[in-house]
Amino acid sequence: MNAVGRIKRGALVALIFLCVAAPSAAGAQQARWLHQASSISALLAGVYDGEESIADLKRNGDFGLGTFDGLDGEMVMLDGVCHQVLVSGEARVAQDSLKTPFAAVVFFRPVFSADSGRIENMEGLLKRLNRLFPNGDGFYAVRLTGEFEMVKTRSVPKQNRPYPPLVEAAKRQQLSTASNVSGDLVALYCPPSAAGLNVVGWHVHFLNAQRSRGGHLLDLRAKDLKVEGMALNGLQAILPGFEEYNKARLCEDREAELSRVER
Ligand SMILES: [Zn+2]
CATH class of the missing domain: 3.30.1330.80 (Hypothetical protein, similar to alpha- acetolactate decarboxylase; domain 2)
Structure with missing residues (x-):
């Protein structure tokens, strides 16, 4: 089971x-x-x-x-x-x-700090995070702060009962793309043993420095973000x-x- x-x-x-x-x-x-x-x-x-x-x-x-x-x-x-x-x-x-x-x-309460280097896209971000936080069986919380050449995010609309499954509700998500914005990424990593409870792998949300826009991160381009993290x-x-x-x-x-x- x-x-x-x-x-x-x-x-x-x-x-x-x-x-x-x-x-x-x-x-x-x-x-x-x-x-x-x-x-x-x-x-x-x-x-x-x-x-x-x-x-x-x-x-x-x-x-x-x-x-x-x-x-x-x-x-x-x-x-x-x-x-x-x-x-x-x-x-x-x-x-x-x-x-x-x-x-x-x-x-x-981060205990680790690094520079992200150049990140061309979401795949590049995930590869970088996996190198910095290599224990695939662990849990991590990571914050990335700095300037983003591009961020692509999504958010979801409020649902009414009877609620559809998430895969249906997400079809009405709205995408936002922003250029040259500063802000933060909140990234959480959960291992395969957490399947069913949480998202296995990295799950990342973005918020701009003005705290006026953000969402679930789908893509980005950035360089030299400050990376701070902790193992849980x-x-x-x-x-x-x-x-x-x-x-x-x-x-x-x-x-x-x-x-x-x-x-
Ligand atoms: Zn999300």
Whole structure:
């Protein structure tokens, strides 16, 4: 049985740890694990309303990404501020009372710094990140800051019930391309053992320096970005306990759909 199958049979609210090393006994402020709300399998299945508020999320991290109830845009959490990138690509500060059906955050305390060198496209970014953070079985949180010659992002429109699966909802995504902008990339890496819970590989969101535009990163061209990163101890997933989640068909293999939606 895969991880998600085990989760469905668990308690209404499950606490999952996939640990690379034992988590510290210190409090959440010192935690070096990825905290996430719900699972990517649930999002792919069309469970677009969550239980965890943005206020709750901020108690578990100050850096990360995700989406909002009703799939109302892309989330970029940076420096403890939760930004909501609407389908138009415009960003605003998200209200603490909003909820999320999928998000992953960490207390970002980088211990590693490097220069990105020249990055010609998304493939080049991923290759560079894989060289700098080579443990494919680990979890990483990485921030890249600087000037971008080009960034191509997408955001998604708010959905109405009955919710379609993500692969259908994503067909109405809107793309934005910007030239010569400064800003930040929020990048999270999850290993194959996290399949079903989170996006395996790198998942990257962008926010400009004015914090006025951003989205899920699809392509870029940049050079000499400042790269800061940290390895994480593992993953803590808080799963919803409501009926819709428990009835969702989470055991289906949705890797092909995920690949279409995320890349
Ligand atoms: Zn995304």
